[in-house]
Amino acid sequence: MTYIGKSVKRLEDKRFxxxxxxxxxxxxxxxxxxxxxxxxxxxxxxxxxxxxxxAEELPxxxxxxxxxxxxxVNGVPCGWQxxxxxxxxxxxxxxxxxxADKARHMGDGVAMVIAxxxxxxxxxxxxxxxxxxxxxxxxxxxxxxxxxxxxxxDDAPNNICFDWELGTDKAVVDAAFEKAHHITTLEYExxxxxxxAIEPRSAIGHYDDTNERYTLYTSSQNPHLIRLLxxxxxxxxxxxxxxxxxxxxxxxxxxxIFHYTEEALVIWASNxxxxxxxxxxxxxxxxxxxxxxxxxxxxxxxxxxxxxxxxAMRAKTIANLGAYLSSFAPAVPTWLYGTLxxxxxxxxxxxxDVTAVFTHTTAVDAYRGAGRPEATYLLERLMDTAALEMKxxxxxxxxxNFIPPFDGIEQEGYTTQxxxxxxxxxxxxxxxxxxxMVDYKxxxxxxxxxxxxGRLLGIGFSTYIEACGIAPSAVVxxxxxxxxxxxxxxxxxxxxxxxxxxxGAHSHGQGHETTFAQVVADKFGIPLxxxxxxxxxxxxxxxxxxxxxxxxLAVGGSAIVKSVEKVIAKGTKIAxxxxxxxxxxxxxxxxxxxxxGTDKAVxxxxxxxTAYVPHNxxxxxxxxxxxxxxxxxxxxxxxxxAHIAIVEIDKETGKxxxxxxxAVDDVGNVINPMIVEGQIHGGLAQGIGQxxxxxxxxxxxxxxxxxxxxxxxxxxxxxxxxxxVDNAVTPCPHNPLGVKxxxxxxxxxxxxxxxxxxxxxxxxxxxxxxxxxxxSERVWNIIHANEA
Amino acid sequence: xxxxxxxxxxxxxxxxxxEARTLLVHFLRxxxxxxxxxxxxDTSGCGxxxxxxxxxxxxxxxxxxxxxxxxxxxxIEGMATNGTLHxxxxxxxxxxxxxxxxxxxxxxxxxxxxxxxxxxxDDHQIRExxxxxxxxxxxxxxxVESVKYAANAMSE
Numbered sequence: 001m002t003y004i005g006k007s008v009k010r011l012e013d014k015r016f017x018x019x020x021x022x023x024x025x026x027x028x029x030x031x032x033x034x035x036x037x038x039x040x041x042x043x044x045x046x047x048x049x050x051x052x053x054x055a056e057e058l059p060x061x062x063x064x065x066x067x068x069x070x071x072x073v074n075g076v077p078c079g080w081q082x083x084x085x086x087x088x089x090x091x092x093x094x095x096x097x098x099x100a101d102k103a104r105h106m107g108d109g110v111a112m113v114i115a116x117x118x119x120x121x122x123x124x125x126x127x128x129x130x131x132x133x134x135x136x137x138x139x140x141x142x143x144x145x146x147x148x149x150x151x152x153x154d155d156a157p158n159n160i161c162f163d164w165e166l167g168t169d170k171a172v173v174d175a176a177f178e179k180a181h182h183i184t185t186l187e188y189e190x191x192x193x194x195x196x197a198i199e200p201r202s203a204i205g206h207y208d209d210t211n212e213r214y215t216l217y218t219s220s221q222n223p224h225l226i227r228l229l230x231x232x233x234x235x236x237x238x239x240x241x242x243x244x245x246x247x248x249x250x251x252x253x254x255x256x257i258f259h260y261t262e263e264a265l266v267i268w269a270s271n272x273x274x275x276x277x278x279x280x281x282x283x284x285x286x287x288x289x290x291x292x293x294x295x296x297x298x299x300x301x302x303x304x305x306x307x308x309x310x311x312a313m314r315a316k317t318i319a320n321l322g323a324y325l326s327s328f329a330p331a332v333p334t335w336l337y338g339t340l341x342x343x344x345x346x347x348x349x350x351x352x353d354v355t356a357v358f359t360h361t362t363a364v365d366a367y368r369g370a371g372r373p374e375a376t377y378l379l380e381r382l383m384d385t386a387a388l389e390m391k392x393x394x395x396x397x398x399x400x401n402f403i404p405p406f407d408g409i410e411q412e413g414y415t416t417q418x419x420x421x422x423x424x425x426x427x428x429x430x431x432x433x434x435x436x437m438v439d440y441k442x443x444x445x446x447x448x449x450x451x452x453x454g455r456l457l458g459i460g461f462s463t464y465i466e467a468c469g470i471a472p473s474a475v476v477x478x479x480x481x482x483x484x485x486x487x488x489x490x491x492x493x494x495x496x497x498x499x500x501x502x503x504g505a506h507s508h509g510q511g512h513e514t515t516f517a518q519v520v521a522d523k524f525g526i527p528l529x530x531x532x533x534x535x536x537x538x539x540x541x542x543x544x545x546x547x548x549x550x551x552x553l554a555v556g557g558s559a560i561v562k563s564v565e566k567v568i569a570k571g572t573k574i575a576x577x578x579x580x581x582x583x584x585x586x587x588x589x590x591x592x593x594x595x596x597g598t599d600k601a602v603x604x605x606x607x608x609x610t611a612y613v614p615h616n617x618x619x620x621x622x623x624x625x626x627x628x629x630x631x632x633x634x635x636x637x638x639x640x641x642a643h644i645a646i647v648e649i650d651k652e653t654g655k656x657x658x659x660x661x662x663a664v665d666d667v668g669n670v671i672n673p674m675i676v677e678g679q680i681h682g683g684l685a686q687g688i689g690q691x692x693x694x695x696x697x698x699x700x701x702x703x704x705x706x707x708x709x710x711x712x713x714x715x716x717x718x719x720x721x722x723x724x725v726d727n728a729v730t731p732c733p734h735n736p737l738g739v740k741x742x743x744x745x746x747x748x749x750x751x752x753x754x755x756x757x758x759x760x761x762x763x764x765x766x767x768x769x770x771x772x773x774x775x776s777e778r779v780w781n782i783i784h785a786n787e788a
Numbered sequence: 789x790x791x792x793x794x795x796x797x798x799x800x801x802x803x804x805x806x807e808a809r810t811l812l813v814h815f816l817r818x819x820x821x822x823x824x825x826x827x828x829x830d831t832s833g834c835g836x837x838x839x840x841x842x843x844x845x846x847x848x849x850x851x852x853x854x855x856x857x858x859x860x861x862x863x864i865e866g867m868a869t870n871g872t873l874h875x876x877x878x879x880x881x882x883x884x885x886x887x888x889x890x891x892x893x894x895x896x897x898x899x900x901x902x903x904x905x906x907x908x909x910d911d912h913q914i915r916e917x918x919x920x921x922x923x924x925x926x927x928x929x930x931x932v933e934s935v936k937y938a939a940n941a942m943s944e
Contacts, residue, residue, distance in 0.1 A: 198828045
């Protein structure tokens with residue numbers, strides 16, 4: 001029986017397909033009340049007075065809390081520290097559960113109403129009168145640093161959270177530029193995008209005064225971390241008195257990693273009113289309060305010799321962190337961005353300089369890819385632009401500069417200029433395969449013919465690498481993480497030989513219930529239906545670090561393998577006893593322990609039963625078959641791939657049609673190809689969304705102008721083609737499954753491929769850049785400005 | 789003020805008194821506890837709340853429960869018969885047309901409407917029919933495949 005490598009249909013599907021999924025907002029607790037949060041309509045305003053008396057008088061209202069009521073409660077903390085270049089600690093202003101004196105972004109929570117039902121809570125919220133004194137706001141990333149810009153936090157002069165640098169000695173980099181035959185320069189914005197998981201965030205806080213325990217149900221990607229932060233940093237509640245459950249979660253994409261104020265509010269307030277409280281975001285609240293992604297302004301330069309070899313790369317970035325530091329915000333534009341600026345290339349000198357700023361906007365944190373898409377966008381836009389400028393083929397230019405293949409076993413890992421050691425890679429292979437799939441020569445001929453007819457047809461490339469499987473605790477600790485990043489697993493073999501697996505990873509669409517069961521069933525040689533995966537409940541799962549950074553299988557799956565190995569080792573002792581053989585003569589395969597070279601064997605079920613009915617049992621061996629493990633990886637994993645986009649632009653309307661998208665990704669070994677392809681598809685759609693459609697728009701006073709689904713243009717079914725995907729396999733050399741992670745790949749590689757294709761289509765006009773998203777309006781204006 | 793209504797949901801007649809402002813989606817989720825119909829937005833933009841009203845796809849957040857008085861509603865809970873998945877549900881399972889599952893009920897109901905009008909749609913027609921339903925997980929590729937699978941299964 002083999003499950004690994006097969007497209008096993010998902011075990012979790014049926015409940016979702018029949019309407020029986022259980023998301024947080026579907027949960028109803030006895031006596032449950034409903035919360036609505038009054039939010040600042042201003043990006044920056046002093047709060048002069050909050051009058052709640054009329055709201056409190058409305059029948060059905062149970063309580064109203066304001067910033068003053070939670071003034072003594074700690075705010076939500078930041079989980080990653082980055083220091084200034086001079087060694088000073090980053091600026092870390094408090095992020096209170098509700099603000100009492102000043103609102104710092106549109107949507108900042110000012111008061112919370114709790115009522116018997118949601119409609120009453122919302123009615124009461126409209127009766128709360130808040131006197132605001134609106135102040136000038138700064139929302140634009142580059143403007144935050146300008147002299148005279150409005151100040152977000154008094155203790156962060158010039159709105160700077162920190163400055164930071166990484167890479168080769170700056171003088172060496174600059175010297176390489178001095179010698180360059182050609183320098184390609186790009187100044188661009190990597191615009192702010194809004195994650196928009198389709199399930200709005202939701203939290204239920206329940207204080208049970210019979211046993212003085214709290215339960216938090218929350219739409220989170222990592223319930224244990226929420227519990228840790230809630231207990232140790234915000235409310236000071238003993239951790240063993242708190243259970244956090246993340247039931248079915250309707251997508252995350254990073255935005256549900258973080259500890260949000262509403263989670264702490266419903267828990268705190270449930271003790272005030274001694275009843276459960278549910279809060280569920282409306283979509284317009286999600287737009288204003290879910291952490292956003294990207295938002296960089298960068299000047300990047302790449303130096304080449306006459307043959308097209310890269311001599312050096314340097315980048316200077318301003319990164320917008322929003323009004324408050326979200327849980328992992330400081331890591332994103334630094335250790336998840338700067339470290340990836342070597343890309344797939346042998347660039348001998350790389351330097352990156354980042355200034356992180358506060359603005360009067362929603363917090364920015366990890367969004368699918370987190371830093372790595374920004375790095376890839378920079379490098380891959382530079383590569384296609386350089387190819388155009390140097391009149392070289394963009395595929396050839398890349399191949400000329402690729403790091404040669406290495407497997408991490410026979411050949412060592414590749415050490416970059418920016419603090420990483422890539423585990424294994426074969427970059428030519430993925431690009432060659434993508435070129436084959438696109439039929440590159442034919443495309444160039446078609447393109448030449450199209451241009452003669454005046455049609456704008458373009459091709460764009462992107463070859464990316466990402467650091468996933470986040471991450472070795474010691475490494476991230478040295479880089480500023482305030483938590484470890486291991487994962488836990490617990491494998492419980494029941495007396496009948498059925499198996500429950502508990503993981504600290506959390507599935508919110510990734511199909512862990514299937515993939516992880518495939519691994520366990522295969523390793524034990526038992527049917528898939530004999531394995532069940534439990535996740536998301538801090539009472540049943542001992543500990544966990546959750547799901548993000550494409551880490552679930554690489555880190556969480558590896559922890560499961562450790563427990564599986566412990567079961568097999570103990571089973572070997574029991575089998576040796578039952579078979580009256582020496583342990584050294586026992587081998588385990590296909591669900592049986594056998595005496596080598598004989599037909600004497602005992603099955604998985606018999607050994608399991610013996611472990612729990614230990615009448616005839618090895619002396620000194622504990623009964624039971626129940627093992628937990630923790631796995632801390634030795635290194636990040638480094639998936640990579642080659643993406644190619646083909647677009648045609650309608651001259652009359654400026655509309656870009658994505659005709660084809662080819663993705664060849666190498667995510668190491670694949671457990672379930674169907675699920676991996678699905679992950680790639682979803683990532684592609686989000687990356688393409690950033691290239692063509694999406695982007696948060698703030699006006700000068702700090703209003704989010706497109707904070708609804710009427711205005712924020714995510715890709716819809718008729719905006720996208722079907723994708724052409726394939727994969728190559730370069731196993732990860734340092735984890736037991738050889739897997740690298742697939743969740744973010746599509747989103748990292750696709751954005752620059754599409755923009756490069758748009759630029760290639762527009763290249764007859766001799767322009768080199770267009771702002772993302774490359775909307776019809778922007779493209780039409782470029783065409784008409786250059787034709788006039 | 790409460791208004792008496794009678795709505796047939798998944799073949800079963802329900803009588804209730806609701807506030808006039810109660811949306812159909814809230815009636816389904818809160819009064820009948822049919823939580824398979826989801827709320828993903830507040831502007832009728834996401835389609836997660838799509839149900840069939842008298843056999844036609846409708847975003848149940850755009851309609852008051854009182855407007856559905858006397859009508860027949862089918863939700864995702866009413867699609868399978870005696871534990872056997874509807875061919876559209878089966879298509880989504882076979883072709884991995886769902887990941888987190890949140891948009892899935894709305895997608896299935898919209899697809900049911902499409903296939904009732906056009907039993908053999910091409911890719912383009914499927915994509916056009918689904919353009920009122922957001923999915924953030926799948927990139928739509930496998931949803932299109934799922935609907936094609938269902939169309940084939942239903943025409944057999």
